């Protein structure tokens with residue numbers, strides 16, 4: 067497969083996203099190389115989750131194209147899109163577990179729907195995925211009985227159900243304790259190394275991002291467009307844009323902005 | 334405000350407490366200050382007489398700063414309390430959102446918009462109906478991803494557990510019909526015809542309609558609330574992202590279950606209703622159970638049952654489709670769940686009665 071010129075796993079060009087007339091982001095362009103970890107960064111409410119939605123088929127962009135392995139995703143028919151989407155695994159910000167199914171059934175449902183595995187194999191695979199995320203003992207519980215962090219991990223196990231080529235993570239470690247969060251990082255790296263999966267991750271966990279991401283994009287809420295491209299660790303060291311610096315240095319220069327406003331008011 | 338050589342000084346005095354109404358005067362005060370301030374001037378403050386203050390003062394300063402920026406005037410804020418400056422610094426220097434005045438639309442416009450919205454809704458339900466039929470055929474050919482277990486769950490939910498309430502309602506309706514009939518018919522000595530009245534009314538109309546109304550309140554509302562909750566939890570998004578068709582997974586089992594159980598519940602409702610009618614008739618009039626039963630059998634033909642039976646199939650599909658459709662279109666907040674459940678019940682009940690009227694007209698035209 068890698069023999070040809072190897073098209074990027076995902077090519078996004080000139081994307082504009084809007085809810086009704088309310089534009090969330092415009093002119094979003096980036097490529098995600100196969101097997102890389104790509105970070106989507108930006109302040110809360112800048113449209114990171116919205117961007118993810120347009121990549122996984124939930125929100126049709128108003129303009130621009132998304133190409134999956136060279137194929138125009140949104141120009142394809144709904145059936146074709148669903149086929150392409152079968153190679154995607156998505157971990158939603160809220161976990162989004164199906165609340166009327168147990169954790170194990172949540173992981174099993176995609177397999178039941180899209181494979182012809184027998185029950186015993188499905189059962190084995192479900193236990194494997196749950197064990198990977200450290201929920202081996204909780205397969206029989208309902209989503210409502212799990213804590214927020216456990217729900218995230220169960221969502222991750224479900225995202226892994228069909229061994230996807232591309233994984234989308236929306237804030238996988240938000241709301242997790244530091245130890246679990248570190249475990250999640252390692253897990254993500256393991257998934258990349260182990261399955262060769264391409265990973266697109268939305269996260270505020272800077273330490274994780276610096277450690278794992280190969281490339282990334284920074285969305286700005288004010289101008290509603292990306293203002294920086296590059297690996298998070300590179301952006302941290304070289305990017306001159308104040309908003310990006312403030313973000314990368316944990317809002318350190320955010321203080322500077324405030325005192326700046328004070329000065330303005332005084333002058 | 335007073336003017337000194339190079340700059341203006343705004344004297345702020347008294348209490349600036351928002352809930353005491355000082356906010357109402359801000360606009361006028363700011364306008365007045367800006368009217369007197371020259372282009373590009375400096376505005377300083379004198380706060381010697383300032384009393385207690387809260388966000389009322391901050392609101393005034395914010396408005397003033399915005400207005401001053403428009404005139405390229407500069408605020409000399411050094412004299413202001415440090416705490417107020419801190420709060421002011423939190424506020425972005427963008428123009429405060431002007432609120433859009435609510436557009437007053439005339440009654441006729443609103444009626445028209447409502448009508449159009451209803452029409453679109455109706456079309457959407459029809460589209461969903463078509464879609465469901467297509468998917469149902471797909472399911473029959475084995476191409477569907479519907480899970481057998483879901484259908485069984487829905488069937489139990491829509492069928493078995495509805496039996497008690499359907500029984501109570503139909504028993505009472507049968508009894509009421511018999512009571513009203515008995516009081517009237519006794520005056521003509523036509524006592525035994527109570528059986529005709531109860532039988533025909535129940536089998537043709539009441540059993541089907543009452544059962545459908547009960548199911549609209551019970552199951553239609555539950556479908557809408559369940560699907561709306563899933564919408565709010567991103568569960569529907571998760572289904573779509575996984576490539577699981579919502580049609581197959583959520584809607585089809587529900588529509589099939591209610592369409593299948595409604596006619597059975599109708600037959601059950603008929604039986605219980607007739608029993609209720611018989612109980613009251615025997616109690617009130619000098620009729621033997623056998624005579625009542627024979628009279629009912631003679632009065633109610635099989636075609637009446639066919640009519641009621643077909644109607645209840647249509648009612649089942651309508652109630653289920655309305656519930657699912659309204660749930661899918663719900664917003665993502667908790668109150669949307671309540672609203673969609675209410676709407677599903679209302680649409681279900683009104684829809685059932687309207688559809689029943691259509692059936693009545695058609696039956697009349699066809700002499701059925």
Ligand SMILES: Nc1ncnc2c1ncn2[C@@H]1O[C@H](COP(=O)(O)OP(=O)(O)O)[C@@H](O)[C@H]1O
Pocket residue numbers: 085090108109110111112113114115116117
């Ligand atoms: N379903 C929706 N309808 C309308 N606006 C939305 C919807 N979902 C999100 N938004 C808006 O889009 C913007 C970006 O949201 P989101 O992508 O969730 O931000 P984040 O970057 O924190 O993930 C927000 O301003 C939010 O108000």
Ligand SMILES: [Mg+2]
Pocket residue numbers: 114115116159236
């Ligand atoms: Mg988000």
